[in-house]
Amino acid sequence: MAATALLVWYIVISGPQGGMVLLPTTFDKREQCTAAITEYQKQPAPPGWSVQCVPSASPFTDNGSAE
Secondary structure, X not given: OOOOOOOOEEXXXXXXXXXXXXXXXXXXXXXXXXXXHHHHOOOOOOOOOEEEEEEOOOOOOOOOOOO
C-alpha cells in the first residue's frame, strides 16, 4: 500500500543577512500559497529579501518509518 503525505505549505521570508521568518499562516495547497506570495509581491520589498512557499514535510518521506 502506498503511503500518501498531506503537506501543509508555509510562507518563508528570507532576509539579506541570511535570516528567515516563517509566517504563522498555513495553506492546504501550494496554489493558495503562491497566490498569497503574488499578492505580497504587489508591494515593493526591500532589496535582498525573498519570499517562497515551503512544505511542512518532504514529499519523499514515508511517514517516519525507519527502513
